[in-house]
Amino acid sequence: MTISALDLFKIGIGPSSSHTVGPMRAACGFARHLRDAGLLQAVRRVQVRLYGSLAATGIGHGTDRAVVAGLMGIEPDQADPDAMAQAVDGVQLDGRLPLAGGRELAFDWHQDLKLLPVNLPWHPNALRLAAHGGGGVGDVLYENTYYSVGGGFIVDEAQAAAGQTGTADLPLELPYASGEQLLALCRQHGLSVAELVLRNERAWRPEADTRAALLAIWQVMKACVARGLRHEGVLPGGLEVVRRAPAMHARLNARDSRPNLITQTFSAMDWVNLYALAVNEENAAGGRVVTAPTNGAAGIIPAVLHYFMDFQRGAHDGDVVDFLLAATAIGVLIKTNASISGAEVGCQGEVGAACAMAAAGLTQVLGGTPEQVENAAEIGLEHNLGLTCDPVGGLVQVPCIERNAMAAIKAINAAQLALSGDGTHMISLDAAILTLRETGRDMLDKYKETSRGGLAVAYTEC
């Protein structure tokens, strides 16, 4: 499997990469297939079945609405969140679905979209889409099953059976399958972690294009923070969670004009918290975010990078690129050797991965050696091991929003600890990733994005 930086950092919409972005991409691909195969005019009915974790927490994560948007031909990276919401509301009200943006079909939201709380064989996040030529369920023109395997990545039934992961298999200049191999290659070629990843990205596109694309990703991250600082009110979904970022921003601006020792000391934490809350509140509201590497954990990397760019004297665009490239190296290792899916390994795979990636990125731009980058990533991951996924009400709000702020601070501390040493340490990043995988395997399903355990249950029982 080869994974590009632009596979990990994808522009999408909230609130979830696995439950919103992935299913939307699957539905879009399904509609595109119908059009390309010349079947659109023959379709009379489309049926959607959501399985496993998509059934358990799909409504809270907007999976049903995302799939309908995808069937209309709306791609997550192109979607205007407000226009999309309006279009989906229209389908719900009128019972008419413009398949692939064209021919309208009758669509009964309750009959044609079902939640089935059973797991399909390859992954807990599964959906089955079927296009019928008759009004009933016979006469299947085309059907396929899709698995949303985390971070917006999808595979269909045939790809899943073949062990594929939804990414192209390209020959890389400096391939690595473990942290140990990554470090050995850096030493052998005299490269930083960011430089090595940049070389590998040449398999997809020229270097200049990679730099430009990563800077474009950074613009979307910054725009997300800016919107989160502006948007006030209560988040959708029924938990009545009030957005905190705008008021906190006003408080910080006022307070920093009259600093004292305590406020100066805590100032870094306050700003990092602010940026993380802003992103994750936007994500929870279905806004435009960048998967980093998932939507649920989308605030950690932008918060740390935003803090660095705002407060580090002389920080420049090259730092943004290096930060995201070093973070990519770690995200690739975690996705390849364990998982970044909360439904597969719990929140340790989402927030833990993002924390490790942010720690690596920050260490890179603060001048860390490859060994220190690896050490920072290991610290960031190690202290998230065992973290369960237990979103209250199936919404990506509690504990997710605050959890991003906590992990962003943890990532900075991980970088600090790594930079205070020479990169030698007891537990390797590879061992931490293996532990993530094994811990995820042992974790009960109720702690894997099903909202059947942990805080999700504690809240309803109180």
Ligand code: SF4
């Ligand atoms: S608890 Fe973690 S993994 Fe689960 S939805 Fe929230 S951020 Fe994602």
